[in-house]
Amino acid sequence: MEDIILRPIGIIRSPFTDRSNMPIQPCGARDVTGRVEIDASLTPGLKDLAGFSHIYLLYHFHMSQGFDLTVVPFMDPASRGLFSTRAPRRPNQIGLSIVRLERIEGNVLHILDVDVLDGTPLLDIKPYFRTFDAFPEAVSGWAESQQAQADQVRSDERFVKPSAQPE
16 A cells, blocks of 8 residues: 555644643543644635534644554553554554534634644544434444543553554
8 A cells, every 4th residue: 555645734732731641532621622723824724614513623643653453441441452442552643533613713723622632733624513423323332331431531651652563
């Protein structure tokens, strides 16, 4: 396969300057304010986004290096397959969060429920559609019984260390 080159379209600003003790999901960052600063040349692409209450942020886990194919996730003491988790150390270090969109001022999006490290490069924004993106019948595999605690769990050092796994 050929390499894919992605260029950031902006930067995510949040109160989280250290990877330790951060919320692990937006539900644990309820009402935490942040900003998304989009490259000014891309401002016209924000047209009509203000009508959405929630947006997806796709971003680069820029502080993560390497990966392991099995990990002990934040919400479970058992070792799990990497792709059944949202662990930040991944082959392509792509993160995803759904945040509330408060308002847009020029090329700056004011957001709520941000669970992202300050200075994280933003790769894309997509609108959240409640009719397309919500699946009440969805099942969450191993995490089904742990989901209720997700808003209380904070990150620790487990995904900070470089991996022994060759990439």
